[in-house]
Amino acid sequence: MSEPAGILLRSVSKTYRGRGKVVEALKEMNLECPPGSFTALIGPSGCGKSTAMRIALGLESHDAGEVRIAGQPSATATAGGVTGVAFQDAALLPWRSVAKNVALPLEVLGRNPSRYNTEISHLIELVGLKGYEKALPGELSGGMRQRVSIARSLITSPKVLFMDEPFGALDQIRRRQMNVELQRIWSESESTALLVTHGIDEAVFLADYVAIMHANPGRVIDIVEVPFARPRHPDLFSDPEFHALTDRIAKVLHGE
Numbered sequence: 001m002s003e004p005a006g007i008l009l010r011s012v013s014k015t016y017r018g019r020g021k022v023v024e025a026l027k028e029m030n031l032e033c034p035p036g037s038f039t040a041l042i043g044p045s046g047c048g049k050s051t052a053m054r055i056a057l058g059l060e061s062h063d064a065g066e067v068r069i070a071g072q073p074s075a076t077a078t079a080g081g082v083t084g085v086a087f088q089d090a091a092l093l094p095w096r097s098v099a100k101n102v103a104l105p106l107e108v109l110g111r112n113p114s115r116y117n118t119e120i121s122h123l124i125e126l127v128g129l130k131g132y133e134k135a136l137p138g139e140l141s142g143g144m145r146q147r148v149s150i151a152r153s154l155i156t157s158p159k160v161l162f163m164d165e166p167f168g169a170l171d172q173i174r175r176r177q178m179n180v181e182l183q184r185i186w187s188e189s190e191s192t193a194l195l196v197t198h199g200i201d202e203a204v205f206l207a208d209y210v211a212i213m214h215a216n217p218g219r220v221i222d223i224v225e226v227p228f229a230r231p232r233h234p235d236l237f238s239d240p241e242f243h244a245l246t247d248r249i250a251k252v253l254h255g256e
């Protein structure tokens with residue numbers, strides 16, 4: 001029997017109701033991410049990307065459809081440390097050191113962080129922050145805080161990694177550097193990754209598949225396979241074939 005999809009959303013619907021407003025955030029959304037693959041989810045603001053991610057994490061209920069994370073119900077996967085998550089604002093605890101922020105998911109899962117010192121040091125090194133173990137978030141740049149957030153998302157060795165605009169707050173140069181680093185970190189982690197992003201070039205640089213969403217109601221309207229060999233180098237950002245693919249995706253995105 002083949003391994004279950006890393007992430008499976010089948011015909012998932014979600015409607016928000018409140019204060020006289022009804023928003024059909026997702027309607028029969030389908031998304032299947034093979035184990036070990038990297039998928040980028042792009043779409044206009046408000047098309048339901050974050051809603052889909054919250055449902056996949058079991059943080060939000062859905063009205064209809066099926067959700068499986070590494071073959072398990074989403075809430076079971078999250079409670080068991082199968083999933084890791086990194087958000088746009090890094091969301092670090094300001095009074096805890098880098099090492100203690102990275103250890104946080106272990107505590108949430110009721111594991112003893114002192115038994116994971118080797119893993120914590122390894123991840124801090126992996127994201128290029130060796131020497132900053134005892135630093136507080138306030139002493140770090142935005143890019144460094146994002147890297148702590150990514151190290152933290154990997155501490156439970158998740159099979160499935162969710163990232164919601166993790167580099168949204170960074171300038172383009174720093175963002176591209178982080179894209180290169182994320183590719184390296186992800187390939188070492190061997191996890192299935194789903195990245196929500198507004199950046200078509202970021203999506204194409206990082207992903208094996210780009211899932212394009214439209215809004216009202218939110219659903220995936222196309223999945224584009226990215227053919228470029230790995231590891232991908234920053235030169236790819238100026239490659240004509242890269243531009244041809246980003247243009248093609250932009251046209252689908254804008255309904256042309």
Ligand SMILES: Nc1ncnc2c1ncn2[C@@H]1O[C@H](COP(=O)(O)OP(=O)(O)OP(=O)(O)O)[C@@H](O)[C@H]1O
Binds near residue numbers: 017025046047049050
């Ligand atoms: N808790 C909520 N209550 C009511 N409506 C909500 C709630 N969360 C999201 N929505 C609505 O659902 C739709 C999808 O929102 P969502 O945040 O998933 O979109 P998004 O694609 O992630 O947007 P962005 O790219 O701007 O972050 C929007 O119309 C939003 O207003």
